[in-house]
Amino acid sequence: MTASASGERSSFARNPLDLIAHAHAHQMQMCDAMERIADGLPDEIDRRLCAQVASCLLFDLPLHHHDEETALFPLLRQRSLAEDGLSEILDRLASEHSADTDFASEIAEALDVLGQGGRSANPDMLGYMLRGFFERYRRHVHWENTLVMPLARLRLTPDDLEGLAAMMDQHRRQAD
Numbered sequence: 001m002t003a004s005a006s007g008e009r010s011s012f013a014r015n016p017l018d019l020i021a022h023a024h025a026h027q028m029q030m031c032d033a034m035e036r037i038a039d040g041l042p043d044e045i046d047r048r049l050c051a052q053v054a055s056c057l058l059f060d061l062p063l064h065h066h067d068e069e070t071a072l073f074p075l076l077r078q079r080s081l082a083e084d085g086l087s088e089i090l091d092r093l094a095s096e097h098s099a100d101t102d103f104a105s106e107i108a109e110a111l112d113v114l115g116q117g118g119r120s121a122n123p124d125m126l127g128y129m130l131r132g133f134f135e136r137y138r139r140h141v142h143w144e145n146t147l148v149m150p151l152a153r154l155r156l157t158p159d160d161l162e163g164l165a166a167m168m169d170q171h172r173r174q175a176d
Helices: 016-040 047-079 086-115 123-155 158-175
Strands: none
Touching: 016 047, 016 086, 016 123, 016 158, 047 086, 047 123, 047 158, 086 123
16 A cells, blocks of 8 residues: 555545445345345256355455454444444344354355366255345345444544544454
8 A cells, every 4th residue: 555645545545435435335145146146946056156156255254344344343332422322223233233244254255166167965954044134234234324324424533534444454464
């Protein structure tokens, strides 16, 4: 990551909330892909799609959760007002992140087998797992988009956004 002569960031020049919103859109596409995979089991397997979803579940999702839990949510806790009722919502979302990350790694393992040309030992169970995950995760992203993101755009200051961008940038450098 290089800085310009004026010291501005180059990677997160855009609003970091837009990057989180973009990640949410990407996650909805991931859920759509998981639904296509579940619908194709056991015989119509798009191996490339399975590998892409497995990668997203193992790398993109945990990074996004880390951004929210260590950067966005703490800022929102500082800036939100009591009447926002955000504390309980953030607690719930963070709890869901933990469960989703664990479940995602199990699904990714099964999808990786399919992506490498193998077969599922129990396609009905895998389909059930995929559906359980993407249905729940779609609701999760909906709640974040409906409740968290509008409050973040309303309450976070320009300095908060700069700090959020810096933390997200750091998370990506650490992930490389």
